[in-house]
Amino acid sequence: MTIAIKVEGISKKYRIGTAPGKFKYGMLRDQIAAIPRMLMGKGNTAAESYIWALRDVSFDLEEGHVLGIIGRNGAGKSTLLKVLSRVTEPTAGTVTVRGRVGSLLEVGTGFHPELTGRENIYLNGAILGMKRSEIERKFDEIVDFSEVEQFIDTPVKRYSSGMYLRLAFAVAAHLEPEILVVDEVLAVGDAEFQRKCLGKMNDVAAQGRTVLFVSHNMSAILRLTQEAIVMQKGQLVLRGSTNEAVDYYLASGQSQAGERSWDASEVPASAAPFMPVSLRLLDAKGKVADNIRSVEEITLEMKYQLTAPVTGLRVGFYLNTIRGEYVFTSFDVDESAMYEKHSARQPGTYISRCTIPGDLLNEGKYIIGVNASSFGVKRYFMDENALGFSVDPSAAPGMQWAEQRQGPIRPRLKWTIETLEKQA
Amino acid sequence: MNSIAKHEPTTVYIRPTSGLAALNLKDLWNYRELVVFMIWRDIKVRYKQTLLGALWAVIQPVMTMLVFNFLFNNVAKVSSDGIPYPIFSFTALLPWGLFTTALNTASRSLTSNHNMITNTYFPRLVLPMASVLGGLVDFAIALVILVGMMVYFKVVPTLSAIWAVPVFMLLSIITALGVALWLSAINVKYRDVGYALPFLTQFWLFITPVAYSSKVISEKWQLVYALNPMAGVVNGFRWALLGSGNPPDTLVAISSVISIIILLSGLVYFRNMERTFADTI
Structure with a gap:
């Protein structure tokens, strides 16, 4: 080959700091200022x-x-x-x-x-x-x-x-x-x-x-x-x-399995005043984990800072399968009562937390995406691949058959079987 | 599905360049179709959504000629070497218009097409070149008006016009391209060019015998005056089309040398700045 x-x-x-289209008056001046240092053999202090x-x-x-x-x-x-x-x-x-x-x-x-x-x-x-x-x-x-x-x-x-x-x-x-x-x-x-x-x-x-x-x-x-x-x-x-x-x-960017944190250099300047801090995934016992049992509930915690007051902010998650199918999208102020209470948020540190019920997700790998926006106004921050986790199907419905169940969800549905006629 | 043509592909090495960049005109030749497309786009787009359309190519020089006629002929009574002033100034406005249009569009050609520069590879020279050549259409339209005026004023061009008009046209294109190469490359980094350009063209108009005859310049300054290539171009046009002034002499030769120097230095500067265009634009 x-x-x-x-x-x-x-x-x-x-x-x-040389953003496109900005005037770069500083450059020529800096270069001139650097000449004496260079002549003195002080090395390149401008390296940073x-x-x-x-x-x-x-x-x-x-x-x-x-x-x-x-x-x-x-x-x-x-x-x-x-x-x-x-x-x-x-x-x-x-x-x-x-x-x-x-x-x-x-x-x-x-x-x-x-x-x-x-x-x-x-x-x-x-x-x-x-x-x-x-x-x-x-x-x-x-x-x-x-x-x-x-x-x-x-x-x-x-x-x-x-x-x-x-x-x-x-x-x-x-x-x-x-x-x-x-x-x-x-x-x-x-x-x-x-x-x-x-x-x-x-x-x-x-x-x-x-x-x-x-x-x-x-x-x-x-x-x-x-x-x-x-x-x-x-x-x-x-x-x-x-x-x-x-x-x-x-798995990268996770300080530990099931936790993703952002440092300032990863967050684009356009996100301000929203500053993501961390996203954690907790199992039913409240432990950070990246492998969750299908039958247990999952808690997602998004921690963030606001450096200025924001109105109409909604912070939420996308859940995707690793094959890219959306499972759901949900925001913290989806309920109108929540929206009324939190429509204006003051500067400070917050956690938006949600619980995904047990008996919902099928076995497989999932990706959580984060979105912080004011609808129709601005999308402050988005990370479509914030955190990955896998779901373990043990004890889920239908596990007695060693087969792969189709579809991203595996709900425990209420079934009844009605016997209309019983032949002796 | 089409399969890929099975020929031995060319190998390209991508590495940092240092020192003087080669002009690499072969690469430019390979992209000649893009030059044509860019010219075509500029022409198509130029008068879109205007009421008068391509009439502007006529209105601009004609209005300038009328204003000049009023100011310099009726008010200031400037000598026009015995030629009717309207045609005297219009003959000069033709190459001058070509020059300023080319200079203006080409100097901004890189910044106005910045997304092409940051997203695709092509020899960047394509952009200023296409802008300069695109101005030829306006020139051709205005030339028709000039022919009409020559009939009206019963002016017979000299036989030399056949070669002299293309030659002086070329000289004004070379000058415009040379200056535009410098300015467009500087404009990528320092947007000051956009503010300086109107002054530059205005100042340049004053030192070019468009509104007046170059005979008002005293003999001892003629040599200095010839350092402005556009003076040579304008005098050449008047000589060829109106038979006024002297035939091309050493002064024109000086003008030509100057404009070629501007072009070559512009090419070298442009090619050397080219490698940083996508990062600084």
Whole structure:
């Protein structure tokens, strides 16, 4: 087998506090101020003002393989893809890429609102590196996939956001490079379209193309890849089978099994004034655990700080199976009495706690996601993969049969059997 | 499903560059279709949702010409070398318009397409180049007006116009691209460019013989004056189309050399800043 991508010791350094679009008056001044120190040979004291988005990352990928990349926000996944797609230069290291790389870091790059769908297909295709003849050949297929045929000659500014995303993804999905680099772009559109996108990605992988695929969606990763790497703070910490990598990833960031805590560096600045502290999962005895018996109740505790008063805040959980199916979504102020009481919260530290009854979940692995938002106003914080746990079915209904029960829930239902006629 | 064409794929090495970056014009050539698409997009979008549409390409130079005519011909009574002032100034406004449009759009081309830069690879030179070339359409429209004016004022162009107009047009494009390469690359890091640009073009208009004849500049300053490539362009246009002034001489040669120096230095600077565009934009 030939190696399609060989990554050797890639590092990428960014300067902190140089948010895009901000005036950077400080920079020139700082550089001038640093000259005397440099002349005195005092070394580089400005070192702390850098952050390593990638640190000494090495791996290689054989032609025709699909590799998943998982990691928490800020772990360096996107930076890695940017380096591989030549958007940004590494600070150190070498990547050897054999073949044309098509990168899909964002859908609709270069889409112009004033242009029609048809015009944008050509433009976006060209930006993504397709030849005009190639776009012409695939045009009908793209339109067909996007399901916006009747609006193809309408300016895209008149499109609904769903239509816009569908068209954008359709163009990107028909790229045919030897190597495809895909960032979190499958999270577009409705569930139906997402399934279609996943199917398309499956086709791409089946065609023997080399694919690198970043996603927060564990089910997408599990479906599309056999192998994955886990990134943590800019470093590659694990490469293994996708199952192994997903387990590792879900267990990471837990100070102990069943507890996840956040330190300030992991929380985006946009979360303020909401500051997540920890999420704990307790079993029926009140012990922190990540393996819970199906028959017992589970308590979820979200601890957080508010640095300013917030009105309309709701803090809640998503529960997903590891295959990505939603089991439920629930917020602490769903009950109107709770909402009235807690609609305005003062600065301070809080715990929002809920209990999941026993005899509810089926055996298997689950992922808890956290969401803190004010409906229709702002989403302060979200972590879709905050904590993973598994459910042990012992003593659950139906355990006398050694079979796997379908479905994410395993309720203990009330059954009656009525005998209408008994033959002697 | 289409299968991948089985040819030996090219190998690309991605590594930090140090020292002077190569111009790598071959890469730019490979992306020539993108240049065409970007020009096409700019043209398509330029007058969208305007009432008058492409008429603006006519209105802008014509209105400027009328204002100049009032100020410099009727009020200030500036000499126009014996040529009717409207056509005298319009002939200069043509290449000047090409130059300023190109300079303005190209200087902002990187920042206004920042999501392309942060999400895809392509030679970044595509953006300023497409912006500069996109201005040629407006130029062509205004040229039709000029031909109409020449018929009206019964001005016969010299035979040299056949080669001189394209050559001086090229010179103004080279100058605009050269300056725009510098400004667009600086603009990625320092948005001050956006504020400085209006002053720069205004100041540049004053030192270019658009509203007046370059004959008002005394002989000993002519050499200094030639350092402004746009002066050479404007004089060249007037000479070729209106037969006024001297044929191209050493002063034009100086102008050309200057603009080529600006272009080459701009290319080198741009290519060297290019590696940080996605991080700083």
